[in-house]
Amino acid sequence: MAIDRVGAVVIATRQGGNVVYERFYEPFSEPEKGELREAMHQATAHQPPDSADEALGQYRSGRIVAVPTGELCFYAVGHGEYNELALSEILNALINIYKQLYRVAVIQANATSKSHRGKSLRANGTQQVPARKPEASPRINVISPVSQWPEGIPPAMGGHFMESGAAAPLSQSRGPGIDTTPPIYTYPHGDVDVSVVIHETSDHAAKGLADLVAQASAAAIKAHGAFTVALSGGSLVKSLAPLADRSDIDFSRWHVLFADERNVAHDSPDSNLLAAREGLLSKIPVPAKQVLAIREGVGAALAATHYAGLLLNLGPGVLPVTDDGQPRIDLVLLGVGPDGHVASIFPNTPEARDSPDWVLPITNSPKPPPERITLSLSAINAAANVAIVALGQGKAEIVQRVLEVQSLPGALPAQLVRPKHGKLTWVLDAESAKELHVADWDLSGRKSPFHRSAVPNL
Numbered sequence: 262m263a264i265d266r267v268g269a270v271v272i273a274t275r276q277g278g279n280v281v282y283e284r285f286y287e288p289f290s291e292p293e294k295g296e297l298r299e300a301m302h303q304a305t306a307h308q309p310p311d312s313a314d315e316a317l318g319q320y321r322s323g324r325i326v327a328v329p330t331g332e333l334c335f336y337a338v339g340h341g342e343y344n345e346l347a348l349s350e351i352l353n354a355l356i357n358i359y360k361q362l363y364r365v366a367v368i369q370a371n372a373t374s375k376s377h378r379g380k381s382l383r384a385n386g387t388q389q390v391p392a393r394k395p396e397a398s399p400r401i402n403v404i405s406p407v408s409q410w411p412e413g414i415p416p417a418m419g420g421h422f423m424e425s426g427a428a429a430p431l432s433q434s435r436g437p438g439i440d441t442t443p444p445i446y447t448y449p450h451g452d453v454d455v456s457v458v459i460h461e462t463s464d465h466a467a468k469g470l471a472d473l474v475a476q477a478s479a480a481a482i483k484a485h486g487a488f489t490v491a492l493s494g495g496s497l498v499k500s501l502a503p504l505a506d507r508s509d510i511d512f513s514r515w516h517v518l519f520a521d522e523r524n525v526a527h528d529s530p531d532s533n534l535l536a537a538r539e540g541l542l543s544k545i546p547v548p549a550k551q552v553l554a555i556r557e558g559v560g561a562a563l564a565a566t567h568y569a570g571l572l573l574n575l576g577p578g579v580l581p582v583t584d585d586g587q588p589r590i591d592l593v594l595l596g597v598g599p600d601g602h603v604a605s606i607f608p609n610t611p612e613a614r615d616s617p618d619w620v621l622p623i624t625n626s627p628k629p630p631p632e633r634i635t636l637s638l639s640a641i642n643a644a645a646n647v648a649i650v651a652l653g654q655g656k657a658e659i660v661q662r663v664l665e666v667q668s669l670p671g672a673l674p675a676q677l678v679r680p681k682h683g684k685l686t687w688v689l690d691a692e693s694a695k696e697l698h699v700a701d702w703d704l705s706g707r708k709s710p711f712h713r714s715a716v717p718n719l
């Protein structure tokens with residue numbers, strides 16, 4: 262199949278038509294490039310957003326072929342003896358390469374620094390055209406163009422609505438002038454070292470997570486002879502299974518803590534300890550005395566104090582204390598609930614803010630069981646590594662909210678996870694990442710996956 266010439270190849274987002282990659286093989290002038298981009302956009306402008314059909318367009322004597330895939334559309338313009346079929350084959354070959362290349366996409370960003378490392382979905386040396394995008398002010402809440410509030414955050418809002426229309430976290434503060442001081446939430450300031458890793462499937466993600474844990478374990482054991490890892494409950498536990506097959510991990514040096522625990526008996530089906538035993542701990546040789554379980558049979562307040570005591574008892578060799586007086590846990594593994602809660606830090610609750618305490622009691626959890634204990638945000642953010650694992654379609658909506666839409670501080674606790682002197686990794690799979698608009702992420706430092714404003718300290 263012969264083709265005379267390919268004049269240009271462009272990859273653009275389907276929504277908005279923002280160019281993420283373009284290559285001109287002929288000396289197009291700047292106005293011609295603009296016309297060509299517009300002609301390409303027009304070729305697909307009337308397609309339904311989820312259409313997978315190829316489209317055709319015209320630019321001067323050239324013929325445009327457009328192949329949509331996922332959130333992106335690939336375009337090529339042929340010149341002279343054009344051949345649409347050949348152009349379409351070229352594009353499909355490109356799409357296959359692209360999919361292979363980003364089967365595991367690692368997007369690393371630093372929220373305020375201009376540097377970013379690792380493979381980015383934004384190809385090197387390409388231009389992200391900000392056309393049709395409003396400029397973001399760094400001082401106000403930045404709502405991404407893909408968010409649900411084009412006019413900005415509604416003026417009266419205790420929580421917010423999920424994209425599904427379900428009301429997600431309702432504020433529990435009663436507000437000024439009633440009989441309580443509303444909690445004050447702020448985004449932590451400063452740089453945050455964030456990676457978002459998107460695996461193809463949940464199995465790949467679990468294997469990737471095992472690698473992350475193995476690395477953190479090896480580094481900690483090398484540095485201080487022990488590895489402290491805080492586990493969450495819920496769906497996370499299933500993803501820990503591949504750890505049981507790792508012969509490269511020295512489990513005898515592990516100290517297993519709980520990022521949160523339900524205040525129930527150890528053999529209760531609600532117990533995070535029981536889930537962790539069944540899913541992992543019974544299959545790896547961690548000494549039983551190095552698994553720190555919640556004290557049974559006492560109220561949440563005493564259970565939290567007792568648990569903090571267990572952590573303190575580990576001593577600085579195993580669990581060093583930071584200058585801020587917080588525990589420096591080697592790795593905190595978190596899940597994220599559909600309302601944005603992490604550990605047992607629920608939206609708009611007093612726990613969703615900094616605290617000098619390491620472990621907090623909860624007596625009225627919106628998700629049963631009501632009594633729980635949780636690491637405080639300050640303790641989580643003092644960790645050397647934090648991983649938030651969110652897999653499957655059920656997490657897609659909250660992942661998009663947390664990573665792409667700035668909420669009021671406190672409304673989405675997962676947005677408050679920002680290790681002060683550590684690394685944060687989001688572990689996703691294709692299903693949970695499917696609502697993300699990764700192609701719109703600008704990793705140059707002007708914006709980041711976290712649309713975080715410098716919220717003034719109140």
Ligand SMILES: O=C1O[C@H](COP(=O)(O)O)[C@@H](O)[C@H](O)[C@H]1O
Nearest residue numbers: 493494495496497596597598604
């Ligand atoms: O109640 C809890 O929920 C979260 C999220 O659980 P998931 O099943 O929706 O992933 C979990 O991370 C936390 O540890 C647990 O106590």
